[in-house]
Amino acid sequence: MSTLKRTMQTFAGALILLLVVAFAMPATAQVRNPDGSVNPTASAVQEGQLLQELQRIQGRVSIPDKKEGVLIQPAGQNWRHFHEVTLRWIGGIAILGMLVVLIAFYLIRGMVRLKSGRSGRTIVRFNAVERFVHWMTATCFIILALTGLNITFGRPLLLPLMSPEAFTTWSEAAKYAHNFVSFPFTIGVVLIFLMWVGGNIPNRVDVEWVKRGGGIVGDDHPPAYRFNAGQKMIYWIVVLGGSAAAISGYLLMFPFYGDLTVNGMQTAQMVHSIVAVLFVAAMLAHIYIGTIGMEGAFEAMGTGEVDVNWAREHHALWLEEEQGRLAGTAPAARATPAE
Amino acid sequence: MARMKFLCDADRCIECNACVTACKNEHEVPWGINRRRVVTINDGKPGERSVSMACMHCTDAPCAAVCPVNCFFTTADAVVLHSKDLCIGCGYCFYACPFGAPQYPRVGNFGSRGKMDKCTFCAGGPDNDYTVAEYQKYGSNRLAEGKLPLCAEMCSTKSLLAGDGEIIAQIYKERVVRRGYGSGAWGWKTAYKETIAS
Numbered sequence: 001m002s003t004l005k006r007t008m009q010t011f012a013g014a015l016i017l018l019l020v021v022a023f024a025m026p027a028t029a030q031v032r033n034p035d036g037s038v039n040p041t042a043s044a045v046q047e048g049q050l051l052q053e054l055q056r057i058q059g060r061v062s063i064p065d066k067k068e069g070v071l072i073q074p075a076g077q078n079w080r081h082f083h084e085v086t087l088r089w090i091g092g093i094a095i096l097g098m099l100v101v102l103i104a105f106y107l108i109r110g111m112v113r114l115k116s117g118r119s120g121r122t123i124v125r126f127n128a129v130e131r132f133v134h135w136m137t138a139t140c141f142i143i144l145a146l147t148g149l150n151i152t153f154g155r156p157l158l159l160p161l162m163s164p165e166a167f168t169t170w171s172e173a174a175k176y177a178h179n180f181v182s183f184p185f186t187i188g189v190v191l192i193f194l195m196w197v198g199g200n201i202p203n204r205v206d207v208e209w210v211k212r213g214g215g216i217v218g219d220d221h222p223p224a225y226r227f228n229a230g231q232k233m234i235y236w237i238v239v240l241g242g243s244a245a246a247i248s249g250y251l252l253m254f255p256f257y258g259d260l261t262v263n264g265m266q267t268a269q270m271v272h273s274i275v276a277v278l279f280v281a282a283m284l285a286h287i288y289i290g291t292i293g294m295e296g297a298f299e300a301m302g303t304g305e306v307d308v309n310w311a312r313e314h315h316a317l318w319l320e321e322e323q324g325r326l327a328g329t330a331p332a333a334r335a336t337p338a339e
Numbered sequence: 340m341a342r343m344k345f346l347c348d349a350d351r352c353i354e355c356n357a358c359v360t361a362c363k364n365e366h367e368v369p370w371g372i373n374r375r376r377v378v379t380i381n382d383g384k385p386g387e388r389s390v391s392m393a394c395m396h397c398t399d400a401p402c403a404a405v406c407p408v409n410c411f412f413t414t415a416d417a418v419v420l421h422s423k424d425l426c427i428g429c430g431y432c433f434y435a436c437p438f439g440a441p442q443y444p445r446v447g448n449f450g451s452r453g454k455m456d457k458c459t460f461c462a463g464g465p466d467n468d469y470t471v472a473e474y475q476k477y478g479s480n481r482l483a484e485g486k487l488p489l490c491a492e493m494c495s496t497k498s499l500l501a502g503d504g505e506i507i508a509q510i511y512k513e514r515v516v517r518r519g520y521g522s523g524a525w526g527w528k529t530a531y532k533e534t535i536a537s
Contacts, residue, residue: 041350041521045381045386047526059382061376062356072526073437074529076434079405079434159409164422168425168426171427179449254448266434269434
């Protein structure tokens with residue numbers, strides 16, 4: 001059996017070899033012109049053909065900078081189009097669109113008031129560490145957002161307002177600020193993830209909350225634990241968007257690290273900028289609801305204590321939990337009469 | 340005014356790197372920066388070709404379009420130049436450039452690339468002609484002296500042509516007709532959206 005198999009294999013191999021030689025024959029013949037002279041360009045590489053096959057032309061260089069082996073990368077033109085047109089549209093629509101929506105919403109809905117007024121009694125919502133982490137990340141985010149938007153929108157919007165030298169001074173400072181503020185921002189995102197992940201796992205209450213419009217539309221106040229579905233969404237936008245922005249950003253900060261090619265750098269920039277402009281738009285909504293959008297909301301991150309009526313209206317289940325816990329653990333401290 | 344272009348006749352380039360050396364010497368280009376380089380395609384295989392490449396001084400240059408601080412400008416000779424006083428070293432021009440022309444003095448971690456440097460078509464920069472400041476930032480200004488880029492002047496096989504686009508295209512076309520073949524003007528389609536029929 002095995003002898004037969006081997007014979008068959010040998011035969012098949014010989015057949016393939018014959019075919020290969022037969023097909024290769026005309027190619028060899030082409031090296032010579034019809035009159036018998038040598039055709040020096042018979043197998044020469046052609047620019048158009050290479051670009052069609054590989055999207056870029058790459059070869060060998062004798063200099064240490066091996067990325068210079070890329071001779072032509074027309075993808076640069078696509079990236080240019082992304083940077084000049086696509087990104088500006090995405091960013092413009094996302095950020096301006098969000099602003100328009102928020103202004104319209106404020107004009108129609110106004111500030112979400114406390115229906116039952118203030119009780120005068122407060123409950124701790126975020127402790128000092130939580131607030132510090134929040135404001136550290138928030139400060140970093142605002143710096144990163146403004147300095148980042150400057151790279152995309154500064155030239156059309158800001159440069160006409162100042163001298164080229166002044167714009168360069170500002171942009172260079174902005175570039176360094178963007179690079180170095182990224183570190184505390186990344187630490188902030190990691191801490192936010194660890195600090196609040198427990199309260200931000202989606203559950204059945206969120207489905208109910210979303211179905212009832214979350215109290216954003218209408219006057220309904222669906223119950224929520226410490227974080228409602230909207231806050232959970234913001235949380236995951238910060239954690240996932242922040243991570244994506246950080247990873248793509250560090251790739252840009254350490255250019256061509258590892259085997260990253262110029263096309264890899266373009267991709268990193270595209271991911272970074274799209275995530276960033278959407279992130280900015282989402283944070284505008286977050287800032288709105290935490291300030292002028294809702295009465296009593298800012299205190300949660302300001303002083304760290306919210307009115308009990310606010311907690312009852314917006315986070316009824318959390319208030320129950322919290323009151324139960326406080327009653328169980330430290331009744332003496334809480335029972336002290338104020339007057 | 341002329342429309343300055345480079346044309347590398349890949350069927351003549353012998354990868355001697357004289358253009359690279361001439362450029363480095365003429366402009367005192369620091370270590371690590373290569374305003375011009377020679378790329379060999381299909382090295383060691385039949386049909387191998389070498390192409391000497393630098394900034395092609397594109398029509399509607401991508402580098403100028405993406406620059407966040409608008410530091411590029413095009414001269415009357417259609418040479419694409421930039422101001423090192425305005426450059427912030429962001430690296431965007433390198434991502435957009437189809438030819439890998441922009442160079443930076445340092446690797447660039449933490450955004451410390453330094454001011455971008457690239458081929459000037461031996462036309463200096465925005466500073467006044469023949470000044471020390473211009474030479475230190477951009478190298479010599481041969482165009483102001485009425486000379487063409489040194490890389491092409493030094494080319495041992497006259498593979499690299501530099502000068503008015505129409506004239507060098509004509510030279511190339513005549514060559515192709517005489518010898519009967521030509522692999523075309525590499526990069527012209529990408530840089531100028533035109534090709535030389537060969």
